[in-house]
Amino acid sequence: MEHIKGSQSICFKDSPYIVSSGCIVGSKESEGPLAKWFDITDKDDLFGAQTWEEAESNMQKRACELALSKAHIVPEDVRYLFGGDLLRQGIATSMGVEAFQIPMFGLYGACSTSGEALALCAMSVAAGYGNCMLAVTSSHFGSAEKEFRFPLGYANQRPLASQWTVTGSGAFIVGEKKSHVRISGVTVGKIVDYGLKDSQNMGACMAPAAADTIFQNLKDMTRTEKDYDRIITGDLGYIGQRILIDLLAKEGIDIKERHADCGMMIFDQQTQNTNAGGSGCGCAAVTLAGYILPKIHRGEWKRVLFVPTGALMSTVSYNEGASVPGIAHGIVLEHC
């Protein structure tokens, strides 16, 4: 493999497959436009737990169990697990996957983590480090509001630019076993910082990173936007989408007709009061598992660029006046 300077991408010679997936969502997602596509829609946002954090862990566990059972395998068959979430010190993942006893790599890439996990799974399988890897990510509205804004009991008001954290978890078995969807390549994202400081307008903070990764993907793989049936970002929402389209247009790349955003698809903005759209590590993951993968599986879409996007910040960083940089990872999914 030759590595041209500035190339951020890998094209796999033996592309790994997404063998199976599992997804679970909460009450609000169960009333949204994608509801019928999710494996489990649970009206109890606590998922049988006492706290939001434990609820999120329970979702991860159930998403993994679904993915494992659909692939007809047990945890012992999985070589490595790559997982993460939005909470401080990634506790939703630590507590969620502990019971499986799979050797694990904990990740943090904000809402881009599902892309990061899929990239590392695919890289590990393609390298021959194991024939079966597990990627899992999650987010929860209750735990995320508490982590980044205010606990739900405070009835915090939400600006129009804000996004609604998706309560959901998606898990994916990536392996050598043939399926109808393969990961043919990945584009690992750089941190992109336009100096924005409004943590309540994450779409604007993340859009430049998405533009950078999409631009880089097309350049590295010598493709044009027309080589993809869809380019689907994670959670830019309504504001981020406009910025993304504008930024790419400046580079002569017109993605208007083929762009979709998981954060815009998962809720009905008009009736669900989700302001700028959905967000969270779980948003892109459950939309991929429930809605995008089946379309590629059936061959409706032959090649999709999946680009989960993350806003890199914490309550401490923005209270201290730091900007909110973005990062986005690109995963090339192909029907086969």
Next chain:
Amino acid sequence: MEHIKGSQSICFKDSPYIVSSGCIVGSKESEGPLAKWFDITDKDDLFGAQTWEEAESNMQKRACELALSKAHIVPEDVRYLFGGDLLRQGIATSMGVEAFQIPMFGLYGACSTSGEALALCAMSVAAGYGNCMLAVTSSHFGSAEKEFRFPLGYANQRPLASQWTVTGSGAFIVGEKKSHVRISGVTVGKIVDYGLKDSQNMGACMAPAAADTIFQNLKDMTRTEKDYDRIITGDLGYIGQRILIDLLAKEGIDIKERHADCGMMIFDQQTQNTNAGGSGCGCAAVTLAGYILPKIHRGEWKRVLFVPTGALMSTVSYNEGASVPGIAHGIVLEHC
């Protein structure tokens, strides 16, 4: 490569090298037993910044710059960066490495993160995904006390079992370019939970994970403890070390004579009031960079098992009564 069920390890056919390293520490470490081995010892724990978090980012930046310059390369030569820290949402890393514009994977493995980063760097180089990767981790006493316990201004009292977070950052270039230290294999850790809930006794929480990873490494690689000149854990401290030795003794593995712990080496417990020892993502990283690697480089030690250990918890998880599970990753370092 064949993958035996239950094996957590990879032995590289073409082992990558640790091409160079850089380390920087703060004032207390500058007065400790390892002071003379560190590249930069800075008496100003703010490292020119206004906040502890920014100080930690500055350390990461300088550690990376050191590693890059010692390898005679520029950031554009590095294919991927793997980094992490202890702070919520990994902001020390996001803000610290942003300027390099290297495509990055953000990690979270508590104090085991340096092992996680080195494992993924080695896996990526050995797989041919690039001839040069960068691993970086950090911790800072000021930011960690604020994150996990109380801001320094509160003059919090520290129980005897507590550990002192190391102010330091270590960076490593892992690549194909020959040096005198190679990473010949890795053992990826599982989450190990003995149900301990005392977040002020992290050594006890992490020791079972260290024991598990060491046991697994010996089993996977069909070695005995005698095949290593040293087995060096990250930050078990005085309490964790005793538990580790006891747990392994039960399995017939006697590591007493060849065990060392970075958390025990970096401070003088008697004169520096560091209670059970040093800890933090930076502890294992700077000790590896400054003290361990040169010894392997010179051939004083031929083969070392380096095992950074992490306690998986957050203020939220332990306030909600969750236990503190541990994780540890094993990195096999060989003189060549």
